[in-house]
Amino acid sequence: MDIALIGRIVPVFVQAAWTTVELSLLSLALGLAVAALVAMLRLSHVAALRFAGAAYVSVFRGTPALIQIFLLYFGGPQVGIQFEPFAAGAIALGLNIAAYMAESIRGGVLSVDRGQMEAARSLGFGEGQSMRWIVLPQAAKLMIRPLGVNAVALVKGTALVATISVVELTYTAQRFIGSTYKPFEIFAVTAVLYMIMVYGLTLLIDRLDRAYAGEA
Amino acid sequence: MQGLDFSIVPEYWPLIGKGLWWTVVISTASAVLSVLAGIGFALLVLYASPVVRYPVRLFMWLFMGTPLLLQLFLIYFGLVQIGIDIPAIWSGIIALSLHFAVYNADIFRAGIAALDKGQTEAARSLGFGAWRTRIYIVVPQAVRGTVPAVGNMMIALLKESSIVSMIGIAELVHSAQLVISETYRPFEFYLTAAALYYGLNLILEAVLRGIERKVELSR
Amino acid sequence: MNDTRPMIEVRGARKFFGPLEVLKGIDFSVARGQIVAVIGPSGSGKSTLLRSINHLETLDGGEVWLDGVQVNQKLDRRSFERHINGVRQQMGMVFQHFNLFPHLNVAENITIAPIKLKGMAKAEARALALKMLDKVGLADKIDAFPARLSGGQKQRVAIARALAMQPKVMLFDEATSALDPELVDEVNLVMKQLASEHMTMVIVTHEMRFAAEVADRVIFMADGAVVEEGSPAEFFRNPKQERTRSFLKKFLNG
Ligand SMILES: Nc1ncnc2c1ncn2[C@@H]1O[C@H](COP(=O)(O)OP(=O)(O)OP(=O)(O)O)[C@@H](O)[C@H]1O
Ligand SMILES: [Mg+2]
Numbered sequence: 001m002d003i004a005l006i007g008r009i010v011p012v013f014v015q016a017a018w019t020t021v022e023l024s025l026l027s028l029a030l031g032l033a034v035a036a037l038v039a040m041l042r043l044s045h046v047a048a049l050r051f052a053g054a055a056y057v058s059v060f061r062g063t064p065a066l067i068q069i070f071l072l073y074f075g076g077p078q079v080g081i082q083f084e085p086f087a088a089g090a091i092a093l094g095l096n097i098a099a100y101m102a103e104s105i106r107g108g109v110l111s112v113d114r115g116q117m118e119a120a121r122s123l124g125f126g127e128g129q130s131m132r133w134i135v136l137p138q139a140a141k142l143m144i145r146p147l148g149v150n151a152v153a154l155v156k157g158t159a160l161v162a163t164i165s166v167v168e169l170t171y172t173a174q175r176f177i178g179s180t181y182k183p184f185e186i187f188a189v190t191a192v193l194y195m196i197m198v199y200g201l202t203l204l205i206d207r208l209d210r211a212y213a214g215e216a
Numbered sequence: 217m218q219g220l221d222f223s224i225v226p227e228y229w230p231l232i233g234k235g236l237w238w239t240v241v242i243s244t245a246s247a248v249l250s251v252l253a254g255i256g257f258a259l260l261v262l263y264a265s266p267v268v269r270y271p272v273r274l275f276m277w278l279f280m281g282t283p284l285l286l287q288l289f290l291i292y293f294g295l296v297q298i299g300i301d302i303p304a305i306w307s308g309i310i311a312l313s314l315h316f317a318v319y320n321a322d323i324f325r326a327g328i329a330a331l332d333k334g335q336t337e338a339a340r341s342l343g344f345g346a347w348r349t350r351i352y353i354v355v356p357q358a359v360r361g362t363v364p365a366v367g368n369m370m371i372a373l374l375k376e377s378s379i380v381s382m383i384g385i386a387e388l389v390h391s392a393q394l395v396i397s398e399t400y401r402p403f404e405f406y407l408t409a410a411a412l413y414y415g416l417n418l419i420l421e422a423v424l425r426g427i428e429r430k431v432e433l434s435r
Numbered sequence: 436m437n438d439t440r441p442m443i444e445v446r447g448a449r450k451f452f453g454p455l456e457v458l459k460g461i462d463f464s465v466a467r468g469q470i471v472a473v474i475g476p477s478g479s480g481k482s483t484l485l486r487s488i489n490h491l492e493t494l495d496g497g498e499v500w501l502d503g504v505q506v507n508q509k510l511d512r513r514s515f516e517r518h519i520n521g522v523r524q525q526m527g528m529v530f531q532h533f534n535l536f537p538h539l540n541v542a543e544n545i546t547i548a549p550i551k552l553k554g555m556a557k558a559e560a561r562a563l564a565l566k567m568l569d570k571v572g573l574a575d576k577i578d579a580f581p582a583r584l585s586g587g588q589k590q591r592v593a594i595a596r597a598l599a600m601q602p603k604v605m606l607f608d609e610a611t612s613a614l615d616p617e618l619v620d621e622v623n624l625v626m627k628q629l630a631s632e633h634m635t636m637v638i639v640t641h642e643m644r645f646a647a648e649v650a651d652r653v654i655f656m657a658d659g660a661v662v663e664e665g666s667p668a669e670f671f672r673n674p675k676q677e678r679t680r681s682f683l684k685k686f687l688n689g
Contacts (some may be wrong), residue, residue: 059414062413062414062417062418063375063410063411063413063414063417064375064376064378064379064389064410064413065375066378066379066381066389067378067389067406067409067410067413068410070389070402070406071402071403071406071407071410074396074402074403074406075402075403075404075406075407076403078219078220078401078402078403079220079403156282156283156284157283158283159283159284159285159286160283160285160379162285163285163382169286170283170285170286170289173286173289174289174293177289177290177293177294177297178293181297182297183290183293183294183295183297183298184294184298186294187286187290187294190282190286191278191281191282191286194281194282194283194286195277195278195281195282198280198281198282199281
């Protein structure tokens with residue numbers, strides 16, 4: 001192990017890891033928003049909307065995230081959509097994870113006993129009100145873990161944008177492996193940074209899940 | 217903006233088709249290896265001596281905490297620098313296999329742990345040794361319960377096999393890239409590749425459903 | 436005059452589940468302050484009828500009226516949503532499996548509807564909850580979560596929750612059949628007390644003795660139709676239909 005090398009490269013890698021964090025947070029925010037919308041479509045009373053939601057999930061889960069990134073970044077300009085690599089990556093990753101998160105949200109809502117909705121309706125609550133005050137608060141607890149799994153997958157998935165030259169952690173690792181000829185030192189530094197993010201997030205989700213899903 | 221033109225796609229079918237074929241080959245090989253290695257890791261984590269168990273756990277922990285693309289770069293660009301030169305295609309298969317073996321191992325481990333202890337005791341009472349019991353009695357039963365979860369991993373594997381295009385393996389995405397560098401029509405050809413993946417995915421899902429049904433019947 | 440108008444009126448109610456006709460044209464009415472017990476074999480359509488009154492099931496034919504207002508009237512989606520929410524606020528529904536809201540404590544279970552739907556102030560709503568809980572004998576549980584309550588206590592809270600909306604009628608769908616036998620009486624007692632206060636009630640039940648004690652009128656359903664109805668005295672002592680006799684015989688022997 002070349003300790004001196006590790007000492008030299010750590011600042012650069014921490015910088016790159018920060019880009020990975022930013023990318024993850026942006027895609028997560030976009031992903032959650034789109035996922036909520038798609039889940040609503042999937043749960044709609046209108047068959048056409050249900051179909052649209054199902055199609056979204058099926059298409060985004062049925063094709064590789066890598067191609068979704070390439071389609072947006074390289075193919076986008078052909079149809080008048082042009083983004084910087086970072087933005088293209090964040091958007092493509094967000095749209096991709098949204099398909100998985102939509103299913104986590106839908107699963108949570110469907111796991112709430114039907115009787116809850118009926119009881120709320122029988123008191124005179126409207127459909128939206130029943131969702132908002134009765135079903136969703138219960139469903140939210142059931143979603144913490146599956147959404148957490150999605151978020152962890154997203155953090156690891158951000159590595160894909162290295163392929164469109166976003167200078168995040170994996171891109172930086174690849175460049176330094178090529179220039180230093182010290183693959184294991186580079187891998188060690190990169191792995192530690194990824195694992196801080198991945199296992200840190202896992203720990204956070206565990207805590208949230210225990211704090212909320214456990215109670216009454 | 218140059219507008220879209222899908223009429224040129226069929227012209228490049230031979231190249232795309234070849235890429236499709238390699239995607240199937242690489243995914244299938246990696247799927248099989250990831251299941252076998254997954255079972256191996258699971259058994260080692262559960263039953264091997266600490267000298268073996270802890271390194272295996274460390275390895276699993278490392279591979280679960282890092283992206284596949286990084287692992288692929290390490291195997292292909294990294295190992296060669298310390299004198300281990302693995303051809304691209306094998307680097308790709310090894311990376312995919314190891315990456316998914318780790319997840320499979322986690323699933324198998326849970327499946328084995330959930331198995332009734334009476335099974336082991338019955339086998340031991342018949343005179344099976346400890347490892348024979350595990351391999352002939354425990355694993356075959358535990359694997360059945362894990363078919364849906366491992367199936368999901370294989371669906372992920374098929375899609376993530378696209379990542380090996382990054383080290384120049386001429387699978388579907390790389391073939392599309394070759395065509396695009398010639399035609400400058402990324403949208404048409406990436407969309408074509410996406411459609412082909414979607415088709416492969418449908419076939420794989422149907423196959424997995426078939427396997428699940430069969431396993432369900434034999435339980 | 437207002438007071439002679441029936442509180443609930445069901446006319447020609449028909450309901451299909453796919454090809455299965457579950458309600459085959461039901462007619463009955465419940466007068467103000469009257470207590471009607473609905474009995475009948477499993478699958479005869481009792482729950483479906485009760486749920487149709489609350490519009491938890493949509494009838495395929497016929498009409499339901501509550502206090503002179505048609506429950507299942509034809510309106511566009513938006514207007515109907517507003518209409519039905521208003522109608523439901525005037526009907527209390529009690530379910531076999533309680534359906535308390537597990538994420539809310541007892542007080543919140545009872546006050547959420549008055550606060551959100553009637554705009555009641557929180558303090559006032561809590562006082563109301565306390566009053567309703569007093570009625571069902573559970574004032575000391577006001578801050579407990581449902582998971583901490585026995586089945587009988589849950590059902591009594593569910594009744595208090597429905598009562599807090601000051602409904603014109605109460606609908607009970609086998610309120611005690613999910614309970615351990617020793618917990619049935621505490622719930623029946625609450626229902627009897629409501630009866631003594633002249634609450635209009637429709638009670639679907641499998642307990643013949645309770646039906647005889649509490650009801651002003653008994654309706655016997657079989658295969659989606661009303662076979663026989665009458666006062667408990669004539670109905671249980673002197674059933675006219677063969678179908679009723681064989682049903683009652685099974686119950687009395689079993
Ligand atoms: N949502 C539904 N979909 C299809 N069939 C249904 C549905 N709900 C009820 N049924 C059927 O309608 C018939 C009447 O059901 P209902 O629940 O009204 O009977 P019930 O008299 O309340 O019976 P029980 O005494 O068992 O509660 C039954 O055959 C039942 O299987
Ligand atoms: Mg019923």
